[in-house]
Amino acid sequence: MKERTIWEQIADSFRSRSIWMLHYCTGCGAMELPPTMTARFDMERFGITPMATPRQADIMLITGYLNTKTLRRVIYTYEQMADPKYVVGFGSCTINGGIYFDSYSTINRLDYYIPVDVYIAGCMPRPEAILEAFNYLMEKIRKGEADGWKRYKENYDWYKQNQIRSLGEVYVHDEFHE
Amino acid sequence: MTSSMSNLVKILEGFNPFVEEIDEKEVKITISSDKVVAVLETLKSNGYSHLSLMTCIDWIDDNQLELVYILFSWKNGGKFLVSTRIDRNDPKFVTVKELWPVARFYEREIHEFFGVEFEGNDDMKPLFLELWDEKPPLRKDFDPRDYSRKKFPDRKYEKDVIKEAKIFRGEING
Amino acid sequence: MAMSTLLVSLVATSVVMYFISKASWKIGAILNFLIGIFLISYVFALSTGTTSELGTLFGQKLQLIWTNASYYFSLVSLLVIVSVMLFAIKWLDSQKYPAAFNMFLLMMTAGSLGVFMAADLITLYIFWEIAVLSSMLIVPMGKKESRKAAVVYAVMSASGTYMYLYGAFLAFQRYGTLNISEIAKHMVSDPSTGIKATIFLLLASAGIAKSGIFPLHTWLRIAHGNAPDAFSAVLSGQLVKLGSYVLMVSVAALPSLKIFSNIPFYSGIPATNYFLIALGATSIIIGTLMAIKQDDMKMLIAFSSVANGGYILIGIGTMDPIGFEGGVLHVFNHALAAAVIFMAFASVVYRTHTKKISELGGLIHKMPITFLAYLFAIISLAGIPPMSGFISKWMIYQALVRKGMFITAFIAFFGSIGSFLYVFRPLAGVFLGQLPKKYKDVKEVSPIMWLPMVILVTISLIIGIWPFPILKPIEGMRMDFGIAPTMKIADSSHWLIKGFAGNWNPVLVFNLFLIGFVIAYILYTLFPRPKKVDLLAPHKKEGAPINIYTGGEFIYNPDLYQYNTKFYAGFERMYEKHPSWEKLLEMLAKFFYDLGEWVHGWFFRPSPSAYTFWVTLTILIVFWVRW
Amino acid sequence: MISLLIAIPLLLAFISIIWRSLSKPLFFLASFTNIVILITSWFPNGVEIHAMGNWKPPFGINLVFDNASFYAALVVNAFFLLTSLLPGLVGNYGIPLMLLMAAANGFVLTGDLFNSFVFMEIITITAVTIASKKENFYNAFKYLILGGIAGSIYLLATIFAYASTGSLNMAHVSMAGISSSSLVAITTLYAIGLGVEAKLFPLNGWVSGVYGGNDLAPVILGTSVSFAALYMVGRLFGTVFHGNGAEVLYTLALITIVIGEVAALRQRNLLKTFAYSSVAQAGVVVAMLSKGTGTAMGLAYFHLTNDAVAKFVIFLVAGFLVYNYKNLNGVFKKHKVLGASFSIASFSLVGFPLFAGFQSKLRIIMEAFSMKDYLFPSVMLLATLIEVGYVVRWNVKLWFEEETQEKAETPVIASTLALILALVLITVFIKPDIFLGGAMKMGNALADTKDYIQGVLSVVKGGM
């Protein structure tokens, strides 16, 4: 890993204290977020705030299984996020497909298509686990280890090839948006 | 079977149906495929105007596909399941989109997942699956696990007892 | 050249211009432009107080006089007209009747100059009608609806004009003169308030009709909206200002404060003036509300002209030194802004052949210069510094607050904030956003077309920073009309504009804005460079989706991703079912039609026996009445 | 000499009955000679009497030739001359036109009430004949009925006048004065009787049908004949009755103005629109005539002259268009000269500056104001407002709408004539004296009762 300049170190420490997240709520994991955000666990005290659009967000939460159809959208959305960007995989579905491991339409591992910085195991993970993961992510960002966005750039061809392998094409036409 | 439904079943007797009572308000009528449209029309004109669902079942052992139309009446809450079987090797049937415009989408779906052709319905573009390149996925002879293995590589999982134990104890972060 | 010679030869030249343009309209247009340049230099060279005589008409001398007001209004008019003449050199190739356009444009110029030069009411009327007639013949050169527009325009304009004529002759009958300054003297000493007020209102009604003030405002929408595109710039930027001039004549040149000092209404303002102010305020409300909901961009700005006419009238009507200057300066600002806006729209229509906001979008990628011209013009129109539009609005507010006219002030504020809304609608709908697929090959207009816009915008910007040159003739006018002659508003030695409640320094404000912009730019460059998002990607490559936030959907058709239909839906809903003055006037027109039908049916169509009946009846009635 | 004005057309009319093919050139000859005769005796500036059969006035029939009748005859004959230049328009109607010319001249020149009735009847009958061109029989019939009624009322009035004063000579009637009791009846009946030809409301029901029915009738009836009729209004009410009964005329005129314009506004037929417009203009003229002063009457005739010139152009062009095109949209794109003339004439009608109508309208308003009449100008301006509406509408329609049809052949003479007259209208704006001088002389002559009476009753000159 390259040495970070002092500016990058400062920037990274700022980034670690201000995490704006875009939650891509595909599965049951979305249900765990409200308790994490509200009074009981209060995510905001770590500077974590939900954001409405990928342009503004720093991290993307993939809360559950992804099928081919949603994966396309995830990739598209991920590419719309501004660097540096981080991905958090929620639950076993993003790790190995979970209970959908043999489905004809559900992918098995997310990091094969986009770089994932932190996985949260469990089906589903409790808010404590989520906060733990965020702490870990913050640590990683501070140390400059959360370099998924760099890896994605460096190994873009590999990721692209994987995406093509599973999806055919990333961009598709959809009669309801024509 | 409520009285109104049994009256209706009597009307339908001319079509030579096999009637099966599932519930008090739910009747299944199995019928040969050439009489389906006539039965559906009769039912529709007798108040069963809502096509709740249209679906398909793959009877691979009989080498048949079963098409099921579920009709619902808003007047008395009764439900008719009109069922028919068609040949699995040459799955063709007529469209009912003239009776229920919404059937267009059910038929597209069935075409996509079972490969049934509906004569008269030209719009057979894929509805759910994007860029699908295999045989229809809900046919019994389609092996999703195989497909998944081919398309979606899985994580190699090596058992490391010590690491697991450490994670369990909270010494390291998995 | 004497002024009278100039005017007569201009009218004559315009006819010659037709035949020249018939040979080659391009030469005609260039000649027109050169004549315009000559006129500007002529206007600069004339010294105030020059008089000239045009001849006599039924024993009355037709006199011309060059005053500060003539200078100011002529300059504003010529700026607009000459720009349009330059614009037309290229633009005319999209038109069906270029020769007639050249002719009538020149004739209209002559008419307008004559109006500003006129020293008596009848000369004013003659040139007024020349201007109206020639402009009325340009209006129907547009698309299909423009034919009806011409009729509506002619009738509305005529209704004002004939009231004016009545007033003029009433004044003549009472005071024995048509000369404006002499009438002013007579009116001050005339004891009969009723007749004075009648004359005043009748004279003002021409201005009301022409500048689109409330009861007679409806022609602006249809005429400005449907006239040939470049001519709308003249209509809104220049012709409407004839109305403002007449209003100024009837309010200020006939010193209404002195004339009607016996009927004060509120805060020293006579009831007559206050009546006009109320009309102006109504126009602001109507203009603003209607402009906000227009989908046709030209009609939108037409309604904005109604509102701005209201501002001018309010400013002049207060007869407060600051308000008067504000109102008069607003003439300049609105003229320039409206001209640029209409020229920008003309450029858009020239390229895209539509004026519906909902069919356009994203033209900034194709027509950046037009966009910038429009942007600066709307900044001026909405009255935001550093453009000149702010100065006049500031002055008008000062006057209104000083006089304690809170309701009028409220309406003025409403119009001002509403103007943000309506000027933004074309900006967002036409120039910004997604470019529809059918316009992917649209190009920027030629320099001949954007140059006049850029020049006018630059003038407006310069005046916004350094307004003193234009304030000088306005102060001169104020001295001429004797409105607080001792007060000094523009203090060019200290770079200040002084209001009753505080001053401000336009140069400083502009510099502050510049400094703010520079700081922002420095901040901008300090941080990482952006990646460019190509908004035109779907146009350039088949199968490239729009790369903006779409909620994760792949959208390839930019037409669907353009928000410009019912831009202010939330607000428009609130007054969907508004009463329409236009409909009322249409009802009136319909009434006359039906009356005609009725008359025709009763008196003209029946059989001869019915005629006999009518004859007998008439004889009987006449005998009955006479005996 | 002056009696030739009546005799020549009458004579030539009878000749052309024999040689029918000669009717067109003879018509031209008649009108041309008349104009030459009139030019040779340019503005008599006094009263010349031509007593028929040397009966000295107040006895017998006499022709009165003064400034008023001269100017009226000039205008009347000028339009006949202009019409005669258009052989296509005249067609087979040379004989009635000549008779009409004779009658109109007689109507203008006569100094005898009963004689004027006779001429009026001839006018009506010939006019009806002309009106029936293009098989416009029903409307001609309407005109005939109304003309007949008008004639009988006129005759009744004449009988009353004779009964009251014992004379039929206008000057004598004027001098003798009519007792106030019969005055009301006489003036009223005259007003009504003349009202038909002068197109006063409600006696103008025939106008739209007759003017709108063919191309010849409006051109000649709307100009010459209405001028003659309105001359007689001025003569009777200005000179003979000293302004008595003017209020009837005034009231009817104001109503006529409004009704005419309102009816014109709704018209979809080009000829009929301007037929109603001429109704309204006649109203303006009559209202002005009812003022009774020399200036007012002079201005009225000035206005009438302008109107007649403009109307001649308009009806000429409109007649050509209506009978050559089904759909009038944008026809002027093909006939630019006709279009320009039409536009100029119609704008002159409205009274836009640069055209003659402006001069007369403004003067009329000014005169009305100076007489402290505030109602008439406002009615007139309201009417003008409506007029603006339809004039602009027609101009826009004819110039700018999308054209659909094949081009018809341009009538060369008509175009030239229309253009010249249009230019005349512009010239009159610059130099109003062209028409104004004569009109003012006419007005003064009509107003100057004393001169007229003295002139007729004392001087006898010429004879047949």
Added chain:
Amino acid sequence: MVAAYKALFNLVLGFFLVLSLEGVGRKITARVQRRIGPPWYQNFIDVFKALSKHPFSNGWVFDFGVLMALGGAMATAMIVPMGSTTWTPFPNSDNFFVIMYLFAVGALGMAMGMVGSGNPWASIGVSRALTQMLGYELPYLIVISSTIFYYKTASIHKLVELQKNGWNLLVMPLGGIIAFISLMGMLGKKPFDISTAPAEIASGPMTELSGKYLGLLHIMHVFAMFVEVSLFVDVFLGGGNLGWYLVKFIVVWVLAVLISSVLPRFRIEQMLKFYWGVPLGLAFLNALFVLLGWTL
């Protein structure tokens, strides 16, 4: 030169003051909702983080709009007097209307840039923001007009001087309350945050903003809030020396935050109807009282 330093001080103070207060505001809202909330300096972190990211730019008008917005807001912030004549950078140009309209440059720049991003959500947000302006500005301007009429000056520092003997809020309490309600709208606080409703229209105008654009626009927003609250403090609370001014500033801010943290959001028509109902009526009543001389 002194004026330039004062103007610079305005900028610096405005930046740090409002950014910290925003953090405090978040803390207060969190406490109201029984959360702990982020630290008071959270917004500094947010802004600098945003600035440090690698953004996307949607064309030149997007960049230009952001710069124009920030430039306009800064220019306005430089003119605004902070509580007393001493802290008035440009005593000759601190006219109320000048400030108000210079402020609009920023608003227009933001609106233009954001719509220039090509995103319909941004357009909807801008349309709402402009409509909203029609709501809250009118009562505010009427109240300010009556104030100007009462004190016969529109110059802010003179207004402050004239309030030495008693705050304007006490002279015309009705006006003060109305102005405060309008201020809530101007600040875009909770019942009136229609234009940026993140749950409905994806944070409205800011939809396409990333990285430094978001940061710069946040800074613009900071200056805008500085101007708005400063104007209220100067015009209604009599300014005072710098310390007092800061105290008043903070009190006004905290009050606004407290109110906003317990309220849901209006719909756009509801908001217009709200502002054009009671507040506008009371503003006119206030103006009438001023005209009649019925002030406290």
